[in-house]
Amino acid sequence: MRDPVFQALVERRRSEGLEDSFCVQCHSAICARGGACDPGFAFDALPDIALEGVTCESCHKVGELVRPFNAGFTLDGGGPIRGPSPVPPESPYHATEHGAHLEKSDFCASCHDVVEPSGLVLERPFLEWLESPAFPEQTCQSCHMPSYTGSATPWGPERELHRHTFTGVDLPLEGDIEDPAVLAMLDAQIEALLDGAASVELSLPEQAVAGAELDIGVRVTNHIAGHAFPTGSTFMRQVWIELEVRDVHQALVYVTGGLDAAGDLCDRWSTLAPNTDPDLVVIGSTLLDEQGQPELFSWRAHGHESNALAPMSARDYRFSPHMPGGLEGPLTITARLHFRALPPFLLRELGLDELVDLAVVRDLDSDVVLLPVSEG
Ligand code: HEC
Ligand code: HEC
Ligand code: HEC
Ligand code: HEC
Structure with a gap:
């Protein structure tokens, strides 16, 4: 949401008379569902929570999957935090529940397969995966969220966790990561993925x-x-x-x-x-x-x-x-x-x-x- 390329594209689209909240539904589901990104919104007037983009809650408060593209999920804002554990650990800070969808490629598909309102298919990694040799054993998560052992909270037990760096091909452009060590780490992760x-x-x-x-x-x-x-x-x-x-x-x-x-x-x-x-x-x-x-x-x-x-x-x-x-x-x-x-x-x-x-x-x-x- 802070990415200047994203903002410039949304502005350009808007300047050509198109509905401007389409782009935001995956880049900030919370903004789109919470009403802050209704048509005519201005980036510089958005609350921080909307600018945070793809945050914990936009994935962990997904209730159900509705379709494998275009933010095809229900977002259960007042509901529990859902996670992959069949017996969810309890938290003193929020309710927890098992969300079996989190381990499925269909979950990633809900944001990663993108269809323009015109019907033109723009991005289709999930459709490609359905026809790939990786299907069904190796999910998006198995490659993009590799597992490791650790504890999710300072007091939690040691268990299997999954990397949340979501390494892809682009470095963040918005400039708020100035720490050269962090940028070097991201760069190394991109090189390793490629x-x-x-x-x-x-x-x-x-x-x-x-x-x-x-x-x-x-x-x-x-x-x-x-x-x-x-x-x-x-x-x-x-x-x-x-x-x-x-x-x-x-x-x-x-x-x-x-x-x-x-x-x-x-x-x-x-x-x-x-x-x-x-x-x-x-x-x-x-x-x-x-x-x-x-x-x-x-x-x-x-x-x-x-x-x-x-x-x-x-x-x-x-x-x-x-x-x-x-x-x-x-x-x-x-x-x-x-x-x-x-x-x-x-x-x-x-x-x-x-x-x-x-x-x-x-x-x-x-x-x-x-x-x-x-x-x-
Ligand atoms: C269905 C969900 C969805 C919608 C709707 C959507 N995007 Fe995206 N967008 C994504 C996902 C997922 C990625 C990451 C894919 C990748 O990197 O290959 C992405 C990546 C991007 C990137 C690349 C970011 C980078 O740093 O390289 C830009 C820019 C972008 N989108 C702009 C837009 C614009 C503009 C619109 C509206 C026309 C839009 N998106 C609509 C899900 C969506
Ligand atoms: C077998 C391992 C594997 C699986 C399974 C897999 N990926 Fe990837 N993915 C990769 C590798 C390696 C790259 C880096 C090369 C590239 O960018 O194409 C990549 C790149 C990507 C990118 C960055 C593309 C870009 O250029 O912006 C996205 C987004 C992505 N994968 C999403 C997904 C989604 C969604 C799924 C599940 C439907 C998935 N991947 C399943 C290995 C995998
Ligand atoms: C893009 C979606 C997405 C975002 C954003 C996200 N998560 Fe996750 N998270 C997942 C998925 C998917 C799993 C399950 C992975 C699996 O089991 O293969 C998971 C698993 C977890 C787990 C269980 C332990 C583990 O690592 O498997 C915890 C705890 C967790 N996430 C916390 C967070 C926190 C805190 C944030 C924000 C800082 C966050 N997540 C952001 C998708 C997301
Ligand atoms: C709520 C919507 C949403 C969900 C669900 C989601 N993503 Fe994404 N993801 C995005 C958006 C938007 C981007 C692009 C962010 C940007 O570059 O500005 C992205 C970026 C990525 C990238 C980096 C792409 C690049 O080119 O750098 C990877 C890899 C990725 N996601 C993997 C996954 C996997 C695996 C899952 C399922 C566990 C998942 N995502 C679920 C919205 C989502």
């Missing part, structure tokens, strides 16, 4: 021929059993292949997936070098307008096209750059798989230029091959 999530592998002929096309295969594999890669807000995220060919002097012979001087990929959204990278491979999803052209904002979109990788699946991409005559080998061929939570052009479009430096590019995996060159 480590091994996806890989990239080159396949090449025995040698390159000067003056001819070089046939480069790049295989990208999703090693996550539980959902597609990427998943969630795929239309904002960027996963892409950077492929470089360098000669014996390390001079660049070919590149795709590089960034322009403003930090953007050279696709249609680049302001400095639009559409100058014809071979670019971006893996994720694209919102589409009525004419089928890429659209930035979900509320304007009529279509949503995804090329995300299904769980535990691989896809081969082929590149055929022309190798100049007189080329000196061996060539160094490098493929890298990159991930970025938010692209700079989107931040600038929202007037948030100061956040561009926080949109770090992560290296998921890379592969390097040295290739001899023969005279054509």
